[in-house]
Amino acid sequence: MRLRHLNIGLALGIASVILQTTVFDRYLDPFGVAPDFVLLVVVAASFQLSEDAAMLLGFSAGLLTDLLGNTLLGVWALVLTVAGYATVRIRQRVEGNAALTLLSVFGLTVGGELLYAILGTLFGQQVFSDVNAFKKVLLAAVYNLVLAAAILPLTARLMKRDPAVGVWP
Amino acid sequence: MLTNQRFARSTALFISLIILSFLLMTFDVRSEGEGVTGTLRDGVRTLFDPLQSAVTAGVRPVADTVDALVNLAGLRTENDRLREQLEDANRILAETESIRSENEVLRQLLQLELPGELLSQSVVARVQAGGSSNFDFSVMLNRGADDGIAVGQPVVNLQGLVGRIDSVTSSTATVKLLTDPDHSVAVRLVDSGLIGTAEGRGSGDLKFTSSRADGPVAEGEVVVTFANRYPAGLVVGTVARSADVTSGTGLQTTIDPVVDFGRLDFVRVIFFLPGSGDDVPADDEAPGEEEAPVDGEAPAGATP
Numbered sequence: 393m394r395l396r397h398l399n400i401g402l403a404l405g406i407a408s409v410i411l412q413t414t415v416f417d418r419y420l421d422p423f424g425v426a427p428d429f430v431l432l433v434v435v436a437a438s439f440q441l442s443e444d445a446a447m448l449l450g451f452s453a454g455l456l457t458d459l460l461g462n463t464l465l466g467v468w469a470l471v472l473t474v475a476g477y478a479t480v481r482i483r484q485r486v487e488g489n490a491a492l493t494l495l496s497v498f499g500l501t502v503g504g505e506l507l508y509a510i511l512g513t514l515f516g517q518q519v520f521s522d523v524n525a526f527k528k529v530l531l532a533a534v535y536n537l538v539l540a541a542a543i544l545p546l547t548a549r550l551m552k553r554d555p556a557v558g559v560w561p
Numbered sequence: 562m563l564t565n566q567r568f569a570r571s572t573a574l575f576i577s578l579i580i581l582s583f584l585l586m587t588f589d590v591r592s593e594g595e596g597v598t599g600t601l602r603d604g605v606r607t608l609f610d611p612l613q614s615a616v617t618a619g620v621r622p623v624a625d626t627v628d629a630l631v632n633l634a635g636l637r638t639e640n641d642r643l644r645e646q647l648e649d650a651n652r653i654l655a656e657t658e659s660i661r662s663e664n665e666v667l668r669q670l671l672q673l674e675l676p677g678e679l680l681s682q683s684v685v686a687r688v689q690a691g692g693s694s695n696f697d698f699s700v701m702l703n704r705g706a707d708d709g710i711a712v713g714q715p716v717v718n719l720q721g722l723v724g725r726i727d728s729v730t731s732s733t734a735t736v737k738l739l740t741d742p743d744h745s746v747a748v749r750l751v752d753s754g755l756i757g758t759a760e761g762r763g764s765g766d767l768k769f770t771s772s773r774a775d776g777p778v779a780e781g782e783v784v785v786t787f788a789n790r791y792p793a794g795l796v797v798g799t800v801a802r803s804a805d806v807t808s809g810t811g812l813q814t815t816i817d818p819v820v821d822f823g824r825l826d827f828v829r830v831i832f833f834l835p836g837s838g839d840d841v842p843a844d845d846e847a848p849g850e851e852e853a854p855v856d857g858e859a860p861a862g863a864t865p
Contacts, residue, residue, distance in 0.1 A: 417691030461693025466585030521742035522763025
Protein backbone atom coordinates (compact mmCIF):
# COMPACT_ATOMS: atom_id res chain seq x y z
CA MET A 393 0.00 0.00 0.00
CA ARG A 394 1.47 3.37 -0.95
CA LEU A 395 0.93 5.58 2.10
CA ARG A 396 1.34 8.84 0.20
CA HIS A 397 -1.45 7.93 -2.18
CA LEU A 398 -3.70 6.83 0.65
CA ASN A 399 -3.08 10.20 2.34
CA ILE A 400 -3.97 12.04 -0.85
CA GLY A 401 -7.06 9.85 -1.13
CA LEU A 402 -8.09 10.63 2.46
CA ALA A 403 -7.58 14.36 1.89
CA LEU A 404 -9.77 14.11 -1.22
CA GLY A 405 -12.33 12.13 0.76
CA ILE A 406 -12.54 14.77 3.51
CA ALA A 407 -12.72 17.59 0.95
CA SER A 408 -15.51 15.79 -0.89
CA VAL A 409 -17.60 15.37 2.28
CA ILE A 410 -17.19 19.07 3.10
CA LEU A 411 -18.13 20.03 -0.47
CA GLN A 412 -21.10 17.64 -0.45
CA THR A 413 -22.60 19.17 2.71
CA THR A 414 -21.80 22.82 2.01
CA VAL A 415 -21.89 23.24 -1.77
CA PHE A 416 -23.60 20.42 -3.61
CA ASP A 417 -26.49 19.77 -1.24
CA ARG A 418 -27.20 23.50 -0.80
CA TYR A 419 -26.38 25.20 -4.09
CA LEU A 420 -25.59 22.72 -6.86
CA ASP A 421 -28.68 20.56 -6.85
CA PRO A 422 -30.48 20.92 -10.19
CA PHE A 423 -34.06 19.59 -10.02
CA GLY A 424 -33.62 19.23 -6.26
CA VAL A 425 -31.05 16.46 -6.58
CA ALA A 426 -27.35 16.79 -5.82
CA PRO A 427 -24.60 14.60 -7.27
CA ASP A 428 -23.25 11.96 -4.93
CA PHE A 429 -19.88 13.66 -4.91
CA VAL A 430 -18.34 11.63 -2.07
CA LEU A 431 -19.11 8.37 -3.86
CA LEU A 432 -17.69 9.78 -7.08
CA VAL A 433 -14.43 10.79 -5.40
CA VAL A 434 -14.11 7.40 -3.69
CA VAL A 435 -14.65 5.63 -7.02
CA ALA A 436 -12.22 7.97 -8.81
CA ALA A 437 -9.52 7.48 -6.17
CA SER A 438 -10.13 3.72 -6.12
CA PHE A 439 -9.15 3.62 -9.79
CA GLN A 440 -5.67 4.65 -8.61
CA LEU A 441 -5.31 3.00 -5.22
CA SER A 442 -4.50 -0.50 -4.09
CA GLU A 443 -7.39 -2.72 -3.04
CA ASP A 444 -6.82 -2.22 0.69
CA ALA A 445 -6.34 1.54 0.36
CA ALA A 446 -9.52 1.86 -1.71
CA MET A 447 -11.57 0.07 0.93
CA LEU A 448 -10.03 2.08 3.80
CA LEU A 449 -10.69 5.31 1.93
CA GLY A 450 -14.31 4.27 1.27
CA PHE A 451 -14.85 3.35 4.90
CA SER A 452 -13.27 6.58 6.23
CA ALA A 453 -15.10 8.89 3.84
CA GLY A 454 -18.37 7.05 4.54
CA LEU A 455 -17.90 7.26 8.29
CA LEU A 456 -17.26 11.01 8.05
CA THR A 457 -20.39 11.38 5.89
CA ASP A 458 -22.42 9.55 8.55
CA LEU A 459 -20.95 11.63 11.36
CA LEU A 460 -21.47 15.01 9.68
CA GLY A 461 -24.86 14.14 8.24
CA ASN A 462 -28.01 13.00 9.95
CA THR A 463 -27.87 9.38 8.84
CA LEU A 464 -27.40 6.15 10.72
CA LEU A 465 -23.75 5.69 11.69
CA GLY A 466 -22.13 3.07 9.47
CA VAL A 467 -24.52 3.13 6.49
CA TRP A 468 -22.40 5.26 4.19
CA ALA A 469 -19.26 3.63 5.61
CA LEU A 470 -20.52 0.28 4.35
CA VAL A 471 -21.79 1.62 1.03
CA LEU A 472 -18.53 3.39 0.20
CA THR A 473 -16.42 0.44 1.34
CA VAL A 474 -18.34 -1.71 -1.13
CA ALA A 475 -17.98 1.02 -3.79
CA GLY A 476 -14.21 1.11 -3.31
CA TYR A 477 -13.94 -2.67 -3.39
CA ALA A 478 -16.18 -2.98 -6.46
CA THR A 479 -14.20 -0.29 -8.31
CA VAL A 480 -10.94 -2.17 -7.76
CA ARG A 481 -12.60 -5.39 -8.96
CA ILE A 482 -13.84 -3.90 -12.23
CA ARG A 483 -11.16 -1.37 -13.09
CA GLN A 484 -8.95 -3.75 -15.05
CA ARG A 485 -11.87 -4.49 -17.38
CA VAL A 486 -12.83 -0.87 -18.04
CA GLU A 487 -9.55 1.03 -17.98
CA GLY A 488 -8.51 2.36 -21.35
CA ASN A 489 -12.10 2.58 -22.50
CA ALA A 490 -13.55 5.99 -21.59
CA ALA A 491 -17.15 5.03 -22.31
CA LEU A 492 -16.94 1.91 -20.19
CA THR A 493 -15.22 3.81 -17.38
CA LEU A 494 -17.94 6.47 -17.30
CA LEU A 495 -20.61 3.81 -17.53
CA SER A 496 -19.07 2.04 -14.56
CA VAL A 497 -19.25 5.29 -12.55
CA PHE A 498 -22.94 5.52 -13.46
CA GLY A 499 -23.53 1.90 -12.42
CA LEU A 500 -21.57 2.21 -9.18
CA THR A 501 -23.53 5.34 -8.23
CA VAL A 502 -26.87 3.64 -8.89
CA GLY A 503 -25.70 0.55 -6.99
CA GLY A 504 -24.35 2.61 -4.09
CA GLU A 505 -27.50 4.70 -3.71
CA LEU A 506 -29.74 1.63 -3.91
CA LEU A 507 -27.60 -0.17 -1.33
CA TYR A 508 -27.92 2.88 0.93
CA ALA A 509 -31.70 2.88 0.46
CA ILE A 510 -31.99 -0.83 1.23
CA LEU A 511 -29.72 -0.66 4.30
CA GLY A 512 -31.52 2.44 5.57
CA THR A 513 -34.87 0.71 5.18
CA LEU A 514 -33.59 -2.43 6.97
CA PHE A 515 -32.49 -0.28 9.90
CA GLY A 516 -35.74 1.64 10.23
CA GLN A 517 -35.20 4.71 8.07
CA GLN A 518 -37.99 5.43 5.61
CA VAL A 519 -35.83 5.97 2.55
CA PHE A 520 -38.29 4.37 0.13
CA SER A 521 -41.06 6.61 1.50
CA ASP A 522 -39.41 9.38 -0.47
CA VAL A 523 -41.72 9.87 -3.45
CA ASN A 524 -38.75 10.86 -5.59
CA ALA A 525 -36.40 8.09 -4.45
CA PHE A 526 -35.78 6.58 -7.88
CA LYS A 527 -35.57 9.98 -9.57
CA LYS A 528 -32.90 10.95 -7.04
CA VAL A 529 -30.93 7.76 -7.62
CA LEU A 530 -30.96 8.14 -11.40
CA LEU A 531 -30.31 11.89 -11.50
CA ALA A 532 -27.43 11.60 -9.02
CA ALA A 533 -25.93 8.88 -11.22
CA VAL A 534 -26.27 11.07 -14.33
CA TYR A 535 -24.63 14.02 -12.54
CA ASN A 536 -21.82 11.75 -11.34
CA LEU A 537 -21.34 10.49 -14.88
CA VAL A 538 -20.95 14.06 -16.14
CA LEU A 539 -18.67 15.11 -13.28
CA ALA A 540 -16.59 11.95 -13.69
CA ALA A 541 -15.28 13.29 -16.99
CA ALA A 542 -13.44 15.95 -14.97
CA ILE A 543 -12.88 14.22 -11.62
CA LEU A 544 -11.34 10.98 -12.92
CA PRO A 545 -8.46 12.67 -14.82
CA LEU A 546 -7.99 15.16 -11.96
CA THR A 547 -7.66 12.37 -9.41
CA ALA A 548 -5.26 10.46 -11.63
CA ARG A 549 -3.17 13.59 -11.99
CA LEU A 550 -3.13 14.23 -8.25
CA MET A 551 -2.05 10.66 -7.59
CA LYS A 552 0.58 11.07 -10.29
CA ARG A 553 0.22 7.53 -11.44
CA ASP A 554 2.19 6.67 -14.52
CA PRO A 555 -0.29 5.23 -17.04
CA ALA A 556 2.42 2.89 -18.26
CA VAL A 557 2.68 1.28 -14.82
CA GLY A 558 -0.89 0.13 -14.90
CA VAL A 559 -3.14 -0.59 -11.94
CA TRP A 560 -1.56 -0.44 -8.52
CA PRO A 561 -0.43 -3.87 -7.32
CA MET B 562 1.17 -17.45 -4.26
CA LEU B 563 1.76 -13.82 -3.37
CA THR B 564 -1.37 -12.80 -5.29
CA ASN B 565 -3.43 -15.36 -3.41
CA GLN B 566 -2.12 -14.09 -0.09
CA ARG B 567 -2.90 -10.50 -1.07
CA PHE B 568 -6.38 -11.50 -2.22
CA ALA B 569 -7.02 -13.32 1.06
CA ARG B 570 -5.79 -10.31 3.05
CA SER B 571 -7.98 -7.91 1.06
CA THR B 572 -10.99 -10.15 1.42
CA ALA B 573 -10.41 -10.34 5.19
CA LEU B 574 -10.16 -6.53 5.37
CA PHE B 575 -13.33 -6.17 3.27
CA ILE B 576 -15.28 -8.54 5.50
CA SER B 577 -13.93 -6.82 8.64
CA LEU B 578 -15.01 -3.38 7.42
CA ILE B 579 -18.47 -4.67 6.49
CA ILE B 580 -18.89 -6.29 9.91
CA LEU B 581 -17.65 -3.10 11.60
CA SER B 582 -20.17 -1.06 9.62
CA PHE B 583 -23.02 -3.36 10.65
CA LEU B 584 -21.89 -3.17 14.27
CA LEU B 585 -21.88 0.64 14.09
CA MET B 586 -25.37 0.66 12.60
CA THR B 587 -26.71 -1.71 15.23
CA PHE B 588 -25.02 0.24 18.02
CA ASP B 589 -26.38 3.54 16.70
CA VAL B 590 -29.92 2.17 16.47
CA ARG B 591 -29.69 0.67 19.96
CA SER B 592 -28.27 3.80 21.54
CA GLU B 593 -30.75 6.00 19.61
CA GLY B 594 -28.02 8.45 18.67
CA GLU B 595 -26.93 8.94 22.29
CA GLY B 596 -23.98 7.54 24.21
CA VAL B 597 -20.67 6.92 22.49
CA THR B 598 -22.00 7.51 18.97
CA GLY B 599 -23.60 10.77 20.07
CA THR B 600 -20.35 11.92 21.66
CA LEU B 601 -18.43 10.92 18.53
CA ARG B 602 -20.85 12.90 16.33
CA ASP B 603 -20.59 15.94 18.61
CA GLY B 604 -16.81 15.83 18.51
CA VAL B 605 -16.56 15.48 14.73
CA ARG B 606 -19.14 18.18 14.08
CA THR B 607 -17.39 20.57 16.44
CA LEU B 608 -14.09 19.76 14.75
CA PHE B 609 -15.41 20.38 11.23
CA ASP B 610 -17.64 23.32 12.14
CA PRO B 611 -15.02 26.02 11.33
CA LEU B 612 -14.16 24.36 8.01
CA GLN B 613 -17.81 24.09 6.94
CA SER B 614 -18.46 27.69 8.01
CA ALA B 615 -15.49 28.93 6.01
CA VAL B 616 -16.50 27.04 2.86
CA THR B 617 -20.11 28.20 3.16
CA ALA B 618 -19.00 31.81 3.69
CA GLY B 619 -16.86 31.58 0.56
CA VAL B 620 -19.48 29.93 -1.61
CA ARG B 621 -22.55 31.92 -0.53
CA PRO B 622 -21.70 35.22 -2.35
CA VAL B 623 -20.94 33.33 -5.56
CA ALA B 624 -24.19 31.37 -5.32
CA ASP B 625 -26.16 34.54 -4.58
CA THR B 626 -24.61 36.28 -7.61
CA VAL B 627 -25.43 33.35 -9.86
CA ASP B 628 -28.99 33.27 -8.51
CA ALA B 629 -29.34 37.01 -9.17
CA LEU B 630 -28.12 36.64 -12.76
CA VAL B 631 -30.45 33.72 -13.39
CA ASN B 632 -33.38 35.69 -12.02
CA LEU B 633 -32.59 38.92 -13.91
CA ALA B 634 -34.67 37.99 -16.95
CA GLY B 635 -37.74 37.41 -14.86
CA LEU B 636 -37.47 40.62 -12.86
CA ARG B 637 -39.40 42.84 -15.30
CA THR B 638 -42.36 40.46 -15.40
CA GLU B 639 -42.14 40.10 -11.65
CA ASN B 640 -42.19 43.90 -11.27
CA ASP B 641 -45.40 44.22 -13.32
CA ARG B 642 -47.02 41.46 -11.34
CA LEU B 643 -46.03 43.09 -8.04
CA ARG B 644 -47.50 46.44 -9.14
CA GLU B 645 -50.83 44.74 -9.76
CA GLN B 646 -50.59 43.00 -6.42
CA LEU B 647 -49.86 46.31 -4.69
CA GLU B 648 -53.05 47.82 -6.08
CA ASP B 649 -55.00 44.82 -4.88
CA ALA B 650 -53.31 44.99 -1.50
CA ASN B 651 -54.25 48.66 -1.02
CA ARG B 652 -57.86 47.80 -1.71
CA ILE B 653 -57.80 44.87 0.69
CA LEU B 654 -56.08 46.94 3.38
CA ALA B 655 -59.16 49.08 3.71
CA GLU B 656 -61.20 45.99 4.50
CA THR B 657 -58.67 44.59 6.94
CA GLU B 658 -59.43 46.46 10.14
CA SER B 659 -62.64 44.62 10.95
CA ILE B 660 -61.04 41.30 10.03
CA ARG B 661 -58.14 42.05 12.39
CA SER B 662 -60.34 42.36 15.46
CA GLU B 663 -62.21 39.22 14.45
CA ASN B 664 -58.90 37.43 13.97
CA GLU B 665 -57.78 38.45 17.47
CA VAL B 666 -60.80 36.72 18.98
CA LEU B 667 -60.36 33.63 16.83
CA ARG B 668 -56.67 33.46 17.69
CA GLN B 669 -57.49 33.38 21.39
CA LEU B 670 -60.10 30.73 20.76
CA LEU B 671 -57.59 28.59 18.91
CA GLN B 672 -54.99 29.11 21.65
CA LEU B 673 -52.48 30.31 19.09
CA GLU B 674 -49.15 31.62 20.33
CA LEU B 675 -48.58 35.26 19.50
CA PRO B 676 -45.52 35.86 17.32
CA GLY B 677 -44.22 38.47 19.77
CA GLU B 678 -44.14 35.96 22.60
CA LEU B 679 -42.36 33.44 20.41
CA LEU B 680 -39.82 35.96 19.21
CA SER B 681 -38.76 36.91 22.73
CA GLN B 682 -37.86 33.29 23.46
CA SER B 683 -35.87 32.38 20.39
CA VAL B 684 -32.52 32.72 18.72
CA VAL B 685 -31.61 33.46 15.10
CA ALA B 686 -29.23 31.01 13.44
CA ARG B 687 -27.79 30.55 10.00
CA VAL B 688 -27.69 27.36 7.95
CA GLN B 689 -24.06 26.42 7.41
CA ALA B 690 -24.39 22.96 5.89
CA GLY B 691 -26.99 20.83 4.20
CA GLY B 692 -27.59 17.09 4.36
CA SER B 693 -24.87 14.60 3.52
CA SER B 694 -26.84 12.99 0.68
CA ASN B 695 -30.07 13.18 -1.29
CA PHE B 696 -31.73 11.06 1.39
CA ASP B 697 -30.56 13.16 4.34
CA PHE B 698 -33.31 15.69 5.06
CA SER B 699 -31.49 17.87 7.54
CA VAL B 700 -29.49 21.07 7.74
CA MET B 701 -26.85 22.13 10.23
CA LEU B 702 -27.10 25.48 12.04
CA ASN B 703 -24.23 27.64 13.28
CA ARG B 704 -25.62 27.80 16.81
CA GLY B 705 -25.93 25.11 19.44
CA ALA B 706 -26.42 24.31 23.10
CA ASP B 707 -24.32 27.30 24.17
CA ASP B 708 -27.02 29.53 22.69
CA GLY B 709 -29.83 27.72 24.47
CA ILE B 710 -30.82 25.35 21.67
CA ALA B 711 -32.10 21.92 22.72
CA VAL B 712 -33.40 18.81 20.97
CA GLY B 713 -37.08 19.04 20.03
CA GLN B 714 -37.28 22.82 19.65
CA PRO B 715 -39.15 24.07 16.57
CA VAL B 716 -37.36 25.97 13.83
CA VAL B 717 -39.05 28.57 11.64
CA ASN B 718 -38.07 31.14 9.05
CA LEU B 719 -39.91 34.13 7.63
CA GLN B 720 -42.07 31.81 5.54
CA GLY B 721 -43.15 29.29 8.18
CA LEU B 722 -42.24 26.06 9.95
CA VAL B 723 -38.93 24.54 8.83
CA GLY B 724 -38.62 21.55 11.17
CA ARG B 725 -37.29 20.75 14.59
CA ILE B 726 -33.93 20.34 16.31
CA ASP B 727 -32.80 16.72 16.06
CA SER B 728 -29.35 16.88 17.65
CA VAL B 729 -27.18 19.52 19.27
CA THR B 730 -23.52 20.12 19.98
CA SER B 731 -22.15 23.08 21.91
CA SER B 732 -21.81 25.19 18.75
CA THR B 733 -24.02 23.52 16.13
CA ALA B 734 -27.50 22.06 15.84
CA THR B 735 -29.04 19.73 13.28
CA VAL B 736 -32.57 20.42 12.08
CA LYS B 737 -34.76 17.58 10.88
CA LEU B 738 -36.76 19.15 8.03
CA LEU B 739 -40.52 18.83 7.61
CA THR B 740 -39.89 16.89 4.40
CA ASP B 741 -38.14 14.01 6.22
CA PRO B 742 -40.26 10.85 5.80
CA ASP B 743 -39.48 10.05 9.45
CA HIS B 744 -41.08 13.30 10.53
CA SER B 745 -44.73 14.11 11.09
CA VAL B 746 -46.51 17.00 12.71
CA ALA B 747 -50.04 17.52 14.04
CA VAL B 748 -51.72 20.25 12.03
CA ARG B 749 -54.97 22.17 11.85
CA LEU B 750 -56.65 23.53 8.74
CA VAL B 751 -57.49 27.13 9.59
CA ASP B 752 -60.78 27.52 7.70
CA SER B 753 -62.40 24.15 8.30
CA GLY B 754 -60.78 23.53 11.70
CA LEU B 755 -59.96 19.99 10.61
CA ILE B 756 -57.13 18.38 12.57
CA GLY B 757 -54.79 15.83 11.06
CA THR B 758 -51.20 14.85 10.50
CA ALA B 759 -48.72 16.19 7.96
CA GLU B 760 -45.97 13.72 7.08
CA GLY B 761 -42.83 14.33 5.07
CA ARG B 762 -42.48 12.56 1.73
CA GLY B 763 -38.83 13.17 1.08
CA SER B 764 -39.24 16.17 -1.14
CA GLY B 765 -41.92 18.44 -2.46
CA ASP B 766 -45.27 18.32 -0.77
CA LEU B 767 -46.36 16.81 2.54
CA LYS B 768 -48.98 14.10 3.01
CA PHE B 769 -52.02 15.17 5.00
CA THR B 770 -54.26 12.56 6.63
CA SER B 771 -57.22 12.96 8.92
CA SER B 772 -59.44 10.17 10.18
CA ARG B 773 -62.10 12.50 11.53
CA ALA B 774 -63.01 14.62 8.52
CA ASP B 775 -66.73 14.93 7.86
CA GLY B 776 -66.55 17.08 4.74
CA PRO B 777 -64.29 18.16 1.91
CA VAL B 778 -61.30 20.46 2.21
CA ALA B 779 -60.60 23.16 -0.34
CA GLU B 780 -57.41 23.81 -2.25
CA GLY B 781 -55.46 26.74 -0.85
CA GLU B 782 -56.67 26.38 2.73
CA VAL B 783 -53.93 27.46 5.15
CA VAL B 784 -52.44 24.74 7.35
CA VAL B 785 -50.91 25.57 10.74
CA THR B 786 -49.42 23.52 13.56
CA PHE B 787 -51.75 22.16 16.19
CA ALA B 788 -50.65 22.54 19.81
CA ASN B 789 -48.54 19.59 20.86
CA ARG B 790 -44.82 19.30 20.20
CA TYR B 791 -44.92 22.63 18.39
CA PRO B 792 -46.51 25.91 19.42
CA ALA B 793 -49.93 26.17 17.82
CA GLY B 794 -50.38 28.39 14.81
CA LEU B 795 -47.04 28.15 13.00
CA VAL B 796 -47.74 28.18 9.27
CA VAL B 797 -46.92 24.86 7.60
CA GLY B 798 -48.34 25.37 4.11
CA THR B 799 -51.52 25.31 2.08
CA VAL B 800 -53.72 22.46 0.90
CA ALA B 801 -52.37 21.52 -2.54
CA ARG B 802 -55.56 19.98 -3.91
CA SER B 803 -59.17 19.71 -2.84
CA ALA B 804 -60.20 16.36 -1.37
CA ASP B 805 -63.15 14.66 0.18
CA VAL B 806 -63.61 11.93 2.74
CA THR B 807 -62.99 8.43 1.46
CA SER B 808 -64.72 5.61 3.24
CA GLY B 809 -62.33 3.59 5.35
CA THR B 810 -59.30 5.84 4.98
CA GLY B 811 -60.65 9.19 6.13
CA LEU B 812 -59.39 12.18 4.23
CA GLN B 813 -56.08 12.30 2.44
CA THR B 814 -54.55 15.10 0.44
CA THR B 815 -51.25 16.91 0.07
CA ILE B 816 -49.89 20.14 1.51
CA ASP B 817 -47.62 22.59 -0.31
CA PRO B 818 -45.08 23.71 2.31
CA VAL B 819 -44.62 27.48 2.45
CA VAL B 820 -40.90 27.08 3.13
CA ASP B 821 -38.44 26.74 0.26
CA PHE B 822 -36.29 24.00 1.76
CA GLY B 823 -33.78 24.21 -1.05
CA ARG B 824 -32.69 27.74 -0.17
CA LEU B 825 -32.73 27.95 3.61
CA ASP B 826 -30.47 30.61 5.08
CA PHE B 827 -31.50 32.44 8.26
CA VAL B 828 -33.84 30.61 10.59
CA ARG B 829 -35.19 31.15 14.08
CA VAL B 830 -35.08 28.46 16.76
CA ILE B 831 -37.91 28.83 19.24
CA PHE B 832 -37.13 27.85 22.84
CA PHE B 833 -40.25 25.78 23.12
CA LEU B 834 -40.31 22.20 24.26
CA PRO B 835 -43.30 19.86 24.33
CA GLY B 836 -45.32 20.56 27.44
CA SER B 837 -43.38 23.73 28.28
CA GLY B 838 -46.25 26.05 27.32
CA ASP B 839 -49.07 26.48 29.83
CA ASP B 840 -51.60 26.74 27.06
CA VAL B 841 -50.36 23.70 25.23
CA PRO B 842 -52.45 20.61 25.84
CA ALA B 843 -50.70 17.28 26.34
CA ASP B 844 -51.25 14.44 23.88
CA ASP B 845 -54.22 13.08 25.79
CA GLU B 846 -55.66 16.48 26.68
CA ALA B 847 -56.32 17.93 23.26
CA PRO B 848 -59.67 19.68 23.51
CA GLY B 849 -62.41 17.51 22.11
CA GLU B 850 -60.01 15.28 20.23
CA GLU B 851 -60.18 11.69 21.36
CA GLU B 852 -57.77 10.69 18.62
CA ALA B 853 -55.59 13.79 18.65
CA PRO B 854 -52.64 13.18 16.35
CA VAL B 855 -49.22 13.02 17.92
CA ASP B 856 -46.55 14.84 16.00
CA GLY B 857 -42.84 14.31 15.98
CA GLU B 858 -42.18 10.97 14.37
CA ALA B 859 -44.02 9.05 11.72
CA PRO B 860 -45.40 5.75 13.01
CA ALA B 861 -42.55 3.71 11.54
CA GLY B 862 -39.83 6.13 12.61
CA ALA B 863 -36.75 4.68 14.24
CA THR B 864 -35.47 7.66 16.18
CA PRO B 865 -37.12 9.48 19.06
